Amino acid sequence: xxxxxxxxxxxxxxxxxxxxxxxxxxxxxxxxxxxxxxxxxxxxxxxxxxxxxxxxxxxxxxxxxxxxxxxxxxxxxxxxxxxxxxxxxxxxxxxxxxxxxxxxxxxxxxxxxxxxxxxxxxxxxxxxxxxxxxxxxxxxxxxxxxxxxxxxxxxxxxxxxxxxxxxxxxxxxxxxxxxxxxxxxxxxxxxxxxxxxx
Amino acid sequence: xxxxxxxxxxxxxxxxxxxxxxxxxxxxxxxxxxxxxxxxxxxxxxxxxxxxxxxxxxxxxxxxxxxxxxxxxxxxxxxxxxxxxxxxxxxxxxxxxxxxxxxxxxxxxxxxxxxxxxxxxxxxxxxxxxxxxxxxxxxxxxxxxxxxxxxxxxxxxxxxxxxxxxxxxxxxxxxxxxxxxxxxxxxxxxxxxxxxxx
Numbered sequence: 001x002x003x004x005x006x007x008x009x010x011x012x013x014x015x016x017x018x019x020x021x022x023x024x025x026x027x028x029x030x031x032x033x034x035x036x037x038x039x040x041x042x043x044x045x046x047x048x049x050x051x052x053x054x055x056x057x058x059x060x061x062x063x064x065x066x067x068x069x070x071x072x073x074x075x076x077x078x079x080x081x082x083x084x085x086x087x088x089x090x091x092x093x094x095x096x097x098x099x100x101x102x103x104x105x106x107x108x109x110x111x112x113x114x115x116x117x118x119x120x121x122x123x124x125x126x127x128x129x130x131x132x133x134x135x136x137x138x139x140x141x142x143x144x145x146x147x148x149x150x151x152x153x154x155x156x157x158x159x160x161x162x163x164x165x166x167x168x169x170x171x172x173x174x175x176x177x178x179x180x181x182x183x184x185x186x187x188x189x190x191x192x193x194x195x196x197x198x
Numbered sequence: 199x200x201x202x203x204x205x206x207x208x209x210x211x212x213x214x215x216x217x218x219x220x221x222x223x224x225x226x227x228x229x230x231x232x233x234x235x236x237x238x239x240x241x242x243x244x245x246x247x248x249x250x251x252x253x254x255x256x257x258x259x260x261x262x263x264x265x266x267x268x269x270x271x272x273x274x275x276x277x278x279x280x281x282x283x284x285x286x287x288x289x290x291x292x293x294x295x296x297x298x299x300x301x302x303x304x305x306x307x308x309x310x311x312x313x314x315x316x317x318x319x320x321x322x323x324x325x326x327x328x329x330x331x332x333x334x335x336x337x338x339x340x341x342x343x344x345x346x347x348x349x350x351x352x353x354x355x356x357x358x359x360x361x362x363x364x365x366x367x368x369x370x371x372x373x374x375x376x377x378x379x380x381x382x383x384x385x386x387x388x389x390x391x392x393x394x395x396x
Contacts, residue, residue, distance in 0.1 A: 030285070034285070
């Protein structure tokens, strides 16, 4: 296929997808061209439309093609609680795993001055407005348990403490189905120290 | 992200790609939306253009956006030799691995009556024309060593024998770097029977 300029350019363009190297990109391009032209055209159209129309929700910054996302619009969701997450993928994981019925706030990152990510970039002025709004009672901080995630959680806790709110964070401990033998020492020490009544 | 109809539809559309399930599709969609909008738009455009413009070469049936592909057009390629392959991916593998400087013929499949693939579907009338053309001296049959690939090779050999041509097939044997212990019995028996002078 070194002969097809257009095919080579498609293969190169496919490498923007995460985890896709030259070999997988070639397999994808040939698969679409040889077997799935119609669905391939549909994918190209969906991709162009999504990249064009999907932006951030004005209230929670989650990805949506509307001004305000469906969770923020929904009357069924509890407006007295906000859960703060780093990314839309984290929000999705919580939606699938938990029965949480409150609302969210998506940072699109974590505090990381080295990468130029400060309070401004994470939309913390918008979050501050929501924390000050009447009716809010609870803030759940669900950043990742990394160094930067922890620093961000600390910063958010300080912000939330200025208001009369219940502030909580995800529990650390032994993952379900994990074996003690293989769990890192930090997690194990934490789980031991924070042991709960049986 | 259950909240975004458009995002969900993009994730669903991405599953047309080979080896991509729901989880990878979600990761791809979020990666494009969060970090690679520009390159994502480029990918969508390239995909639409390639699916629109790439067809089969009139002479060898390889994928190309031109009427005749660059290998068939090239005066540097030896027109006295044709190598018959099942797919563009096989052609590409041979181009990368071997120093072959002749031309190709792409079947886009193998004889498989159960799947409705007969001589017609594999373009064997076109191949017959090329075999009859003056100047051709050699045919290399490079189908895959599967049951259907072998049957196809047998059929192609019969076709080529009608003309005064040198007909050859890829050698079977022990793969380089393989260990005898782990090679299937059929291959090992073949390699032993066809052993060559040291």
